[in-house]
Amino acid sequence: MGERTVIGVDIGGTKIIAGVVDERLEVGHRAARAAPSHSQVAALEAIVDAVSEARAASPDPVQAVGFGIPSLIDQTRGVPVTSINLQLAGIPFAALMSERLGLPVFVDNDANLALLAEQRHGAARGAQHAAMLTIGTGIGGGLLFNGEVYRGAIGAAGELGHMVIDQNGPPCQGNCPNHGCLESLASGTALAREGLWAAEATPDSALGAALLQGEEITGALITELALGGDRPAGEVLALIGTRLGVGISNLVNMLNPEVVVIGGGVIAAGELLLAPARAEVASRALAPSRDLVRIVAASFGPEAGMIGAALHAFEGIDAAATAGRRA
Amino acid sequence: MGERTVIGVDIGGTKIIAGVVDERLEVGHRAARAAPSHSQVAALEAIVDAVSEARAASPDPVQAVGFGIPSLIDQTRGVPVTSINLQLAGIPFAALMSERLGLPVFVDNDANLALLAEQRHGAARGAQHAAMLTIGTGIGGGLLFNGEVYRGAIGAAGELGHMVIDQNGPPCQGNCPNHGCLESLASGTALAREGLWAAEATPDSALGAALLQGEEITGALITELALGGDRPAGEVLALIGTRLGVGISNLVNMLNPEVVVIGGGVIAAGELLLAPARAEVASRALAPSRDLVRIVAASFGPEAGMIGAALHAFEGIDAAATAGRRA
Numbered sequence: 218m219g220e221r222t223v224i225g226v227d228i229g230g231t232k233i234i235a236g237v238v239d240e241r242l243e244v245g246h247r248a249a250r251a252a253p254s255h256s257q258v259a260a261l262e263a264i265v266d267a268v269s270e271a272r273a274a275s276p277d278p279v280q281a282v283g284f285g286i287p288s289l290i291d292q293t294r295g296v297p298v299t300s301i302n303l304q305l306a307g308i309p310f311a312a313l314m315s316e317r318l319g320l321p322v323f324v325d326n327d328a329n330l331a332l333l334a335e336q337r338h339g340a341a342r343g344a345q346h347a348a349m350l351t352i353g354t355g356i357g358g359g360l361l362f363n364g365e366v367y368r369g370a371i372g373a374a375g376e377l378g379h380m381v382i383d384q385n386g387p388p389c390q391g392n393c394p395n396h397g398c399l400e401s402l403a404s405g406t407a408l409a410r411e412g413l414w415a416a417e418a419t420p421d422s423a424l425g426a427a428l429l430q431g432e433e434i435t436g437a438l439i440t441e442l443a444l445g446g447d448r449p450a451g452e453v454l455a456l457i458g459t460r461l462g463v464g465i466s467n468l469v470n471m472l473n474p475e476v477v478v479i480g481g482g483v484i485a486a487g488e489l490l491l492a493p494a495r496a497e498v499a500s501r502a503l504a505p506s507r508d509l510v511r512i513v514a515a516s517f518g519p520e521a522g523m524i525g526a527a528l529h530a531f532e533g534i535d536a537a538a539t540a541g542r543r544a
Numbered sequence: 545m546g547e548r549t550v551i552g553v554d555i556g557g558t559k560i561i562a563g564v565v566d567e568r569l570e571v572g573h574r575a576a577r578a579a580p581s582h583s584q585v586a587a588l589e590a591i592v593d594a595v596s597e598a599r600a601a602s603p604d605p606v607q608a609v610g611f612g613i614p615s616l617i618d619q620t621r622g623v624p625v626t627s628i629n630l631q632l633a634g635i636p637f638a639a640l641m642s643e644r645l646g647l648p649v650f651v652d653n654d655a656n657l658a659l660l661a662e663q664r665h666g667a668a669r670g671a672q673h674a675a676m677l678t679i680g681t682g683i684g685g686g687l688l689f690n691g692e693v694y695r696g697a698i699g700a701a702g703e704l705g706h707m708v709i710d711q712n713g714p715p716c717q718g719n720c721p722n723h724g725c726l727e728s729l730a731s732g733t734a735l736a737r738e739g740l741w742a743a744e745a746t747p748d749s750a751l752g753a754a755l756l757q758g759e760e761i762t763g764a765l766i767t768e769l770a771l772g773g774d775r776p777a778g779e780v781l782a783l784i785g786t787r788l789g790v791g792i793s794n795l796v797n798m799l800n801p802e803v804v805v806i807g808g809g810v811i812a813a814g815e816l817l818l819a820p821a822r823a824e825v826a827s828r829a830l831a832p833s834r835d836l837v838r839i840v841a842a843s844f845g846p847e848a849g850m851i852g853a854a855l856h857a858f859e860g861i862d863a864a865a866t867a868g869r870r871a
Binding site: 289298299345346358360362367368369370371372373374375376377379380381382383384385393394395396398460463466467470471472473474475500501502503504505506509 | 616625626672673685687689694695696697698699700701702703704706707708709710711712720721722723725787790793794797798799800801802827828829830831832833836
């Protein structure tokens with residue numbers, strides 16, 4: 218391990234993952250917890266619990282904790298302002314965690330942090346114009362313009378999962394009032410829903426058999442069966458990938474990025490998701506943006522958010538040290 | 545009139561408008577021509593003709609010409625790279641016009657120039673984060689981030705009219721391979737199409753009567769009848785406004801702008817279009833972006849593109865003069 222150690226925490230709509238990360242971005246112990254979506258107290262306890270487990274398992278002293286949260290963050294106070302899938306809005310998250318953990322705490326939006334990790338050391342390395350989609354329970358988004366994360370007028374930019382791709386589409390989830398957004402059609406939640414329908418419709422398939430045996434039809438199961446050659450499972454991933462391609466076409470036409478990076482748990486499906494997405498972009502987006510853009514999986518895969526949170530912690534303690542030397 | 549005079553030219557999918565503009569942005573003579581969409585030679589002749597008429601009518605010598613073109617522009621050479629509704633791609637437009645007119649020529653994307661006019665002197669005055677939609681035959685787009693027009697990796701950003709809002713929607717027009725884009729559902733072309741259907745369905749309405757009398761159902765006619773109280777005409781505008789609101793919701797969620805400015809010929813309908821658009825944004829977009837954003841008509845109305853082209857010409861001759869003093 219390198220000389221300094223932090224903990225990076227990715228707080229998703231379903232899972233909390235805290236990883237011990239050194240300066241070479243090698244990840245040691247990973248602690249996972251379910252994310253309680255209906256209780257603020259339970260959510261905070263689960264977060265503290267995951268960080269404590271990771272900290273106890275770290276061979277070196279932990280110097281800071283970085284958090285990626287699926288929320289708009291008020292950066293001046295470290296307070297999540299809104300939160301689609303978790304009950305974290307309005308609480309002084311950074312101050313509270315810092316007090317509970319006795320460590321410096323740095324907080325940003327999870328997708329912004331995933332994009333940071335990918336632009337510094339991953340699939341978007343060196344890009345000046347990039348977009349990131351993190352596909353898990355929901356769909357998070359991050360934007361990089363002229364080499365900098367773009368936050369909009371008051372820091373709320375990048376809600377790419379809540380762009381409408383089907384104005385008559387299904388209602389979105391959590392606190393989102395929209396319908397037909399990308400999240401309602403191409404998130405892990407949508408993948409599981411489409412997978413359940415496909416399982417019901419094809420009892421002779423591996424997917425159908427899993428349902429009959431009482432297994433829960435999750436994105437992970439669909440991906441596993443599709444990778445094993447089950448056709449209905451593959452078709453469900455292709456459907457989700459095609460919808461994703463509609464959203465990526467919008468990013469390409471509107472923003473002309475060099476690269477669109479796809480992360481989050483669902484990217485475990487890799488090319489089963491990306492190939493149909495690229496085909497959709499090829500058929501919809503405008504030249505020359507369409508011909509320039511690369512559409513790629515996150516180098517850090519589903520861990521991009523956690524690695525980005527760790528990077529944010531390293532940069533936070535560096536900035537604090539610089540400020541201290543100046544003072 | 546002020547001391548310097550330029551000509552601003554807005555080249556739309558249907559109309560070319562050349563206006564004599566002074567430094568106070570007062571517009572003198574306006575010359576209009578139909579835009580021939582199927583012949584490059586005819587399009588260039590019509591443009592030269594409009595500029596020549598405006599120049600002949602100018603009380604003062606014209607010092608430069610600014611052009612707004614519905615194309616991605618290669619700024620290093622003044623060459624339109626792509627063009628959805630006109631046959632201008634690939635020709636050395638700036639050099640050719642400069643030679644034909646014997647005047648300095650400055651070229652940019654039409655919607656970028658409309659946004660420039662609105663941000664400097666109009667509805668987005670002083671905004672650092674803004675988006676503009678220019679709704680005519682097609683839908684153009686412009687983006688302003690951190691006070692600067694955003695052009696993306698290679699200058700092709702801002703094709704906001706080609707964001708999909710209905711993945712199963714109708715084919716787009718011109719050279720756009722997409723379907724269900726905002727342009728296919730909420731442009732002036734879509735407005736006329738929906739108006740025709742409404743006229744056929746309601747022969748007793750003013751709109752239906754106009755059709756029976758052999759009038760062409762245009763956006764201008766629909767707007768005129770709706771402003772006069774004809775219900776089917778008003779409903780058609782509300783439908784287009786609602787669809788526009790879906791696209792604006794996407795801009796709000798993705799980019800968190802302070803203001804979204806709507807220009808182009810169709811904005812002559814004003815609140816008949818904007819009120820339903822705002823209602824749709826209120827029901828779909830996320831707080832706090834939704835509560836912050838202003839959705840307003842272009843101060844320069846359908847002339848924002850022409851005024852922006854004139855501003856671009858003034859700034860072009862200023863920059864050339866500065867460069868000359870430095871050399």
